Structure formats: C-alpha cells, structure tokens
C-alpha cells in the first residue's frame with residue numbers, strides 16, 4: 406500500500422507540482438483510467454476534494470466511531486458529476502464528437518455544460534421543468550448550454566435523450582455512458598489514498614445509482630491492485646418518496662425535497678444491487694424530514710453546507726446508527742454544494758435569529774444583539 410499519488414512522480418517534478426498544484430483526476434489516476442496519450446484531456450482540475458472529520462455526527466453515534474465526509478461539492482461545478490464529466494467529455498472529444506446531450510436533475514447539466522464548453526462542443530441539456538434547483542439552472546445557462554425544460558420528470562427526460570443519441574450524431578453523457586462511471590470511481594481512490602485503506606462503511610445518496618456503482622468499481626479496482634486491504638460495506642440511501650431500489654419497483658411519480666435524487670427508475674439499478682450484495686451493504690429510505698434535519702445539522706454543527714440530496718447520506722447513517730460496529734471508520738459522500746439550492750436553504754433553515762427591517766442606528770442594532 407502506498408500513499409503516493411502517481412502524478413507526482415510521473416508527470417511533474419515536486420517543484421512543478423507545488424507550483425501547478427493538483428493536475429486533475431485524469432492525470433492523477435491515468436494508469437487506472439481508459440485513456441491513452443492521444444486522449445485530449447478536458448479538465449477543470451476536478452477531484453482531490455477534502456475528507457473532513459465530522460465529530461458532532463460521530464458523537465451522535467458514540468461507540469468510538471470515526472465519521473468523515475467526502476465533500477465533493479467542492480468540485481469545479483459544485484458536485485461529483487465533474488469526476489465523470491471530465492472523462493466523458495475527453496473521450497467524446499477523442500471520438501470527434503461535436504455535441505453532447507444529457508437528461509439532468511441539475512448537476513449533470515451544469516457539469517456537461519462546463520466541460521463541453523472547455524472541449525469545444527455544444528451541450529444540450531434536458532431538465533424537468535420547475536424541478537431544478539436555482540443554482541444548477543443558473544450554471545447551465547451561464548456556461549452557455551442549450552437548455553430544454555420538458556414538462557415531465559427526469560426518467561422521461563432520460564428516455565428522450567437516449568433516443569436522440571441513438572438517432573442523431575450527439576454523444577450521450579448521462580451515467581449510462583461508461584466513461585462517466587470510470588471517472589467517478591476516482592472518488593474511491595482518493596478515499597483510500599487519504600485514509601490508507603478503505604473505510605468500514607461508505608454511506609452514499611442514491612438517485613440514478615451511478616455513483617454507488619462507480620465507488621464500488623473504484624474500491625474493487627484498488628483492492629485488486631493491492632492499494633487497499635479491505636472493501637467497505639456500501640450503504641445506499643434513497644429519499645422515501647423516490648425509493649425504487651428500497652421498494653423493489655419503479656416509482657412513476659417520485660417526490661422529494663432532495664431534487665438531485667428525485668428519480669423513480671434508476672439506470673444503474675442492477676449494478677447498484679450487485680455492489681450492495683457483494684459488499685454486504687444495504688439500501689435504506691430516509692424521509693425528507695430526516696434529510697433536512699441532517700442538512701441543518703451538517704451546517705450548524707460542522708460548518709458544512711451541502712445540498713439536500715447529499716445530506717441523505719448522513720441522514721441515513723444516523724437512521725441506522727445502531728448497526729454501526731464499535732470503532733468503525735465511516736465516510737459519507739457529500740455529493741453537491743449547498744449553494745446549488747438556495748431556495749431550500751432559506752425555506753428550511755429554522756434559524757429564528759434573522760431580524761429584518763432594523764433601523765440603521767447603533768442603538769437599534771445593540772438592542773437586538775441583547776447588549
């Protein structure tokens with residue numbers, strides 16, 4: 406087992422690497438990825454996100470467990486989708502694609518728009534009209550994507566883009582594109598490189614089920630390469646109103662405040678079940694109330710602002726905390742940044758220390774401060 410990152414020795418001298426910093430995940434993990442010297446790397450230096458201890462959450466579990474969050478909301482477009490998109494767009498460019506298309510609950514469209522732009526391609530994004538968080542829509546628009554809001558949900562949008570990609574010369578960059586999962590598996594590599602081995606549990610929100618599948622691929626590949634001795638239990642969490650895997654059947658009208666996981670018929674359903682079984686993990690549903698409670702807890706007790714879907718991983722861990730073995734090391738993946746969804750933040754902050762309309766005088770301010 407080694408903690409050394411391959412890019413340090415292979416690509417850059419230590420001095421150069423200090424100057425230039427992290428080279429992006431394709432360069433960092435090149436030997437584990439389906440790229441060649443000919444692949445044009447389209448990168449915004451994604452990856453290398455922090456693994457942050459969350460002691461207040463560990464305290465709620467007790468029994469000397471250690472809990473960390475993998476804060477993937479700190480990727481260039483604010484979600485883990487950048488990990489898959491850097492590779493999907495690089496491979497699309499290598500194949501000569503001029504345009505890409507995706508269906509999205511928001512974050513895939515933001516990532517596709519940014520990386521397609523960097524790669525010199527057009528980006529068409531289909532989103533469910535009225536169900537995309539404000540920050541994500543703002544990103545897709547500003548990156549210059551061609552945004553099509555359809556009167557339907559994510560599952561319907563995915564059907565359409567699959568069909569369009571089959572009939573027209575446009576590359577599909579949803580997670581059914583295998584390069585997406587190949588890129589996303591680097592999240593698991595980073596965890597092992599940081600912790601020195603795999604954690605006991607990986608807690609992760611599940612929507613289309615691509616990320617849980619990708620993490621499992623990453624852990625298995627590292628295990629085969631002897632970079633880790635162990636494999637984690639894969640603990641997947643779905644929103645109660647959008648929990649097809651937990652229930653065992655597709656949900657026609659998924660509903661949840663966590664819009665990024667508002668998906669009723671996950672594309673990687675089978676692979677996710679395989680990962681859960683092989684790792685002796687589980688799938689559990691968490692209510693919107695539990696998600697929002699974990700969301701507030703992360704912000705107000707740990708100083709970490711993630712989007713609601715991401716908080717499902719922590720909500721789920723707290724829900725099944727009695728199953729956590731003593732002394733276990735647990736990682737919860739925080740998939741997206743809190744600023745993605747400012748509406749939910751303001752509506753559900755439960756902060757009653759917000760005073761408005763105050764007279765602009767020292768006295769008025771001091772009085773409200775209780776001085």
Ligand SMILES: *Cc1c(COP(=O)(O)O)cnc(C)c1O
Nearest residue numbers: 512612613614615616665740741
């Ligand atoms: C896409 C997304 C998810 C769900 O990931 P899947 O791979 O679809 O299971 C969870 N959280 C956020 C913030 C996302 O953008």
